[in-house]
Amino acid sequence: MPRSSDSLLLKGRRRPLERVAELFIRSSGLIVIASLLLIFIFVGKEALPVLTSGEVHQEVTPKSLSVPQENGEYVWQPVSEIPKYNLLPLLVGTLKVTIVALLLAIPIAIGAAIFTSEFSPQWMREIIKPIVELLAGIPSVVIGFFALLVMASWVQDAFGLTFRLNAITAGIGLSLAVIPIVYTVAEDALSAVPQPFRDGSLALGANRWQTAWRVVLPAAMPGVFAACVLGFGRAIGETMIVLMASGNAATLSLDPTESFRSISATIAAELGEVVLGSAHYHVLFFLGAVLFVITFLLNLAGHWYVSRLRDKLQGKSKFKKASAVGL
Amino acid sequence: MKKTLLFLTVSLVSVGCKKKDPDTIVAYSRENNSGTYMYFKERVLDNKDFASGVQTLPGTAAVINAVSKDSSAIGYGGIGYVKGVKTLKVKKDAASPAVEPTLENVVNKSYPISRYLYFYTVGEPEGIVREFIAWALGDPGQKICEEVGYYPLPQGERIVPGGGAGAGDKKTITVKGSDTMVILGQRWAEHYMKDRPGVTIQITGGGSGTGIAALINGATDICQASREMKKAERKQLLEKFGKDAVEIRVAMDGLAIFVHETNPLTEISLEQLRAIYTGKMKSWKELAAIK
Numbered sequence: 001m002p003r004s005s006d007s008l009l010l011k012g013r014r015r016p017l018e019r020v021a022e023l024f025i026r027s028s029g030l031i032v033i034a035s036l037l038l039i040f041i042f043v044g045k046e047a048l049p050v051l052t053s054g055e056v057h058q059e060v061t062p063k064s065l066s067v068p069q070e071n072g073e074y075v076w077q078p079v080s081e082i083p084k085y086n087l088l089p090l091l092v093g094t095l096k097v098t099i100v101a102l103l104l105a106i107p108i109a110i111g112a113a114i115f116t117s118e119f120s121p122q123w124m125r126e127i128i129k130p131i132v133e134l135l136a137g138i139p140s141v142v143i144g145f146f147a148l149l150v151m152a153s154w155v156q157d158a159f160g161l162t163f164r165l166n167a168i169t170a171g172i173g174l175s176l177a178v179i180p181i182v183y184t185v186a187e188d189a190l191s192a193v194p195q196p197f198r199d200g201s202l203a204l205g206a207n208r209w210q211t212a213w214r215v216v217l218p219a220a221m222p223g224v225f226a227a228c229v230l231g232f233g234r235a236i237g238e239t240m241i242v243l244m245a246s247g248n249a250a251t252l253s254l255d256p257t258e259s260f261r262s263i264s265a266t267i268a269a270e271l272g273e274v275v276l277g278s279a280h281y282h283v284l285f286f287l288g289a290v291l292f293v294i295t296f297l298l299n300l301a302g303h304w305y306v307s308r309l310r311d312k313l314q315g316k317s318k319f320k321k322a323s324a325v326g327l
Numbered sequence: 328m329k330k331t332l333l334f335l336t337v338s339l340v341s342v343g344c345k346k347k348d349p350d351t352i353v354a355y356s357r358e359n360n361s362g363t364y365m366y367f368k369e370r371v372l373d374n375k376d377f378a379s380g381v382q383t384l385p386g387t388a389a390v391i392n393a394v395s396k397d398s399s400a401i402g403y404g405g406i407g408y409v410k411g412v413k414t415l416k417v418k419k420d421a422a423s424p425a426v427e428p429t430l431e432n433v434v435n436k437s438y439p440i441s442r443y444l445y446f447y448t449v450g451e452p453e454g455i456v457r458e459f460i461a462w463a464l465g466d467p468g469q470k471i472c473e474e475v476g477y478y479p480l481p482q483g484e485r486i487v488p489g490g491g492a493g494a495g496d497k498k499t500i501t502v503k504g505s506d507t508m509v510i511l512g513q514r515w516a517e518h519y520m521k522d523r524p525g526v527t528i529q530i531t532g533g534g535s536g537t538g539i540a541a542l543i544n545g546a547t548d549i550c551q552a553s554r555e556m557k558k559a560e561r562k563q564l565l566e567k568f569g570k571d572a573v574e575i576r577v578a579m580d581g582l583a584i585f586v587h588e589t590n591p592l593t594e595i596s597l598e599q600l601r602a603i604y605t606g607k608m609k610s611w612k613e614l615a616a617i618k
Contacts, residue, residue: 077376079359079368089379148389153396162348164397165382244389247382248358259382269358269385272537275559 043292046285059279060085065286076250076261078270078280085283087290089252093167093260094291097242100171100256101178101235106228108175109182113224117190118198118212129187136180144244147173152245159257165247167256173241182231189223190216219313222306229302233295239264263287348399350610354381354603355390355402362505362535362553363387366442367403367582371600378606386506391585398587399611401603405507405553405580406433407476412585416594425594428581433478439597440582444477444508447542447550450570451489455497455526456548461487462522463515463577471518475511478579488573499527504538504551511578512551543567553580 049056050065065087068074077084112132116125151172152164159168193216201211217224247259248269267284274281356377357364364383368374384390387404394402395411402412406428416425419439432438452460462468464487469479502512509532516528530551533541538550543564556564556572564572584595592611599617602608608617 073379075376075379077379079365080376081374084376148384149392149396152393156397162351162399163353163382164393164400243385248384249382250379259380269383270360272360272534272540274360274536275563276540 040292043285043288046282047289049282050286053282056279056282059083060283065283074252076266078283083280085280087287089250090261090263090266090287091290092252092254093246093250094236094262094264096254096256096260097167097170097174097246097262098232098235100167101174102228102232104171105175105178105182105231105235109179109227109231110186110224112179113183113186113190114212114217117187118216119208129184132180132183134180135176136184138176140177140238140240141244143173143176144241147241147245161257163247163257163259165245165259167246167258167260170242170245170260171256173245174235174238177238177241178231178235181234182227185227185230186220186224189220189227192223193219222310222313225309226302226306229299229306232298236295237264237291239268243268263291350612351399352603352609352611352614353397353400354378355393355400356381356383356604357387357390357404358383358385358534360534360536361507363403363405363507363582365535365554367440367604370440370442370582371597372604373601375601375605377604380606381604394585394587396587398589401584401586403582403584405477406583407507407510407580409583409585411588413588413590415584415586415592417584417600418594418596420598421596428583430473430478433579433581434481438581440584441478442553442580442582443480443576444505444511444578444580445552445555446575446577447504447539447552447556448489448548448573448575449542449545449564449568451573452549452575453489456500457487457489459500459515459519459526459528460549460575460577462519464575467518468515469578471514472511472578475514477511478581480576480579484576486575488575498525499529500549501547502528502530502549502551503533503541503547504549505535505553506532507553507580508532508551508578542572 050060051062060083065085069084069086074086074088075084076086076089112128116128120128147169148165152169155161155166155169155172156164161168197215197219198211201215202208206214242262243265246262246265248261248265249259250261250266251258253260267287270280271284274284356367368377382393384393387408390402390404391408391410391412394400406414414428416427417439418425423439426432426438428438428441433441446460446463448456448460451457464480464485469485472479502516509530512530516530520526520528535550535552535554538547538552539556539560541547542550543560545567556574561572564570584600586592590611592614596617599608599614602617603614608614
């Protein structure tokens with residue numbers, strides 16, 4: 001009897017095919033980590049001369065990247081007699097468009113997620129969800145081109161703006177790319193909230209809106225917040241949409257109706273032309289590293305916050321669960 | 328949440344209250360990896376920097392598109408692409424006449440912002456590569472220039488260098504570089520391949536700088552460029568191959584200056600262009616004050 005139960009639990013001799021499959025899965029996991037590490041090392045290696053190399057320092061130093069140039073302006077003008085590199089306009093531009101995109105995308109995406117998971121009938125959910133996810137499959141260059149040709153005119157006419165290409169146009173374009181990501185992850189988190197939560201809330205006299213807003217959404221908050229962090233990562237790193245719809249003028253301005261130049265678009269536009277190993281080349285990789293660090297730090301902070309939220313929720317959820325199960 | 332919504336409404340309203348200022352000049356340019364950008368900077372801006380407010384777009388077609396939809400815009404680009412916008416006559420200085428970018432004016436060089444388009448090879452071209460270049464510089468090849476919207480070289484300037492037989496079995500030519508020249512290169516390749524079955528020519532764009540980098544990396548036989556090679560690039564190439572880069576003029580191009588179709592302006596001087604693109608002049612009304 002013990003022998004047969006062993007074989008039932010598949011604990012005995014493993015079949016060779018299984019072993020191959022396990023090896024394959026294990027190595028895929030390692031490959032993902034290794035490639036991320038290699039990318040990190042490569043970018044770091046190419047960016048490092050900005051901090052260390054004397055040759056590069058003749059043109060650009062960490063200090064000159066952040067303080068204004070002689071005339072008191074912050075200029076990014078790498079193709080010039082005297083190349084001028086200043087990170088600030090690019091950094092401000094990147095954050096400006098990211099904020100606009102998130103302000104638009106997060107309320108829409110989370111609203112849609114709440115609707116499909118809590119309010120819509122099942123058949124409607126089965127239509128909306130795949131369609132929103134299809135949106136994620138649209139190549140960003142297509143969204144960018146659409147923003148450049150069509151949306152820019154709409155936005156200009158609607159708001160009466162002087163500049164056709166600006167942070168609002170690019171932000172709207174960008175939000176089209178961010179919405180599906182935030183929506184999908186948030187929707188999954190909301191749907192994963194156990195049904196007894198809703199039953200309990202409704203039984204206590206709350207209406208559906210109160211249930212969705214005060215019970216389900218807080219319970220799903222860690223997942224919803226993670227969705228927002230993912231959306232931020234996508235927005236800050238997105239290249240083609242911003243390259244096409246932003247106008248790429250490296251001005252230091254917080255005004256969302258003005259053109260801006262983002263970090264990712266700068267790398268995309270300039271890396272093809274740059275002389276290998278020149279100061280400009282290393283500065284572009286430094287920009288990449290900056291972007292990487294921002295995303296990494298934000299993800300880290302997001303992770304920390306999510307796990308804190310989860311702990312807090314689990315502390316409370318004992319009571320909730322008990323009452324719900326008690327039904 | 329309520330605060331966010333409030334903030335959103337307030338910022339939307341404040342944006343809505345801003346009024347379009349039709350007098351502001353919105354200047355469009357190419358990205359700084361473009362040969363056209365470099366040429367414009369050297370020829371028109373006297374090597375001064377572009378103003379940081381100048382908007383740059385990837386590709387001449389994108390610039391033309393943006394200008395065609397923006398009533399206060401101005402842009403520049405290779406003349407072969409111009410469509411749906413109003414091309415301006417250009418004056419070299421206040422005293423000289425305004426010249427239209429036509430075939431005659433570009434070829435006889437009275438149009439002030441015309442340029443050569445180049446092929447670059449590593450060392451003198453040989454064998455099949457030279458044959459292709461010689462064909463492009465011949466009458467059939469130069470006639471295609473015109474069809475595509477560029478201008479043929481004057482007869483005396485069609486010089487084909489080299490002459491070695493080269494490796495006999497080579498059947499593929501790769502050509503990479505200037506986005507301005509992609510259409511021209513493709514048309515040349517089509518016609519050439521039709522005449523000579525068995526020969527394959529691959530044309531790709533990416534920008535003059537990208538093409539030159541590919542030439543230096545040995546990834547292409549011919550580099551198309553809408554600007555001259557820089558000294559640093561020539562040096563890199565010499566170090567890598569021990570051979571000089573050979574420059575071959577293959578066509579001429581006029582750089583058109585264009586504005587929105589409703590713009591009343593008909594001509595512009597180089598001085599005015601310089602003021603616009605270096606950021607000194609931001610108003611259409613005051614533009615006339617500069618001669």
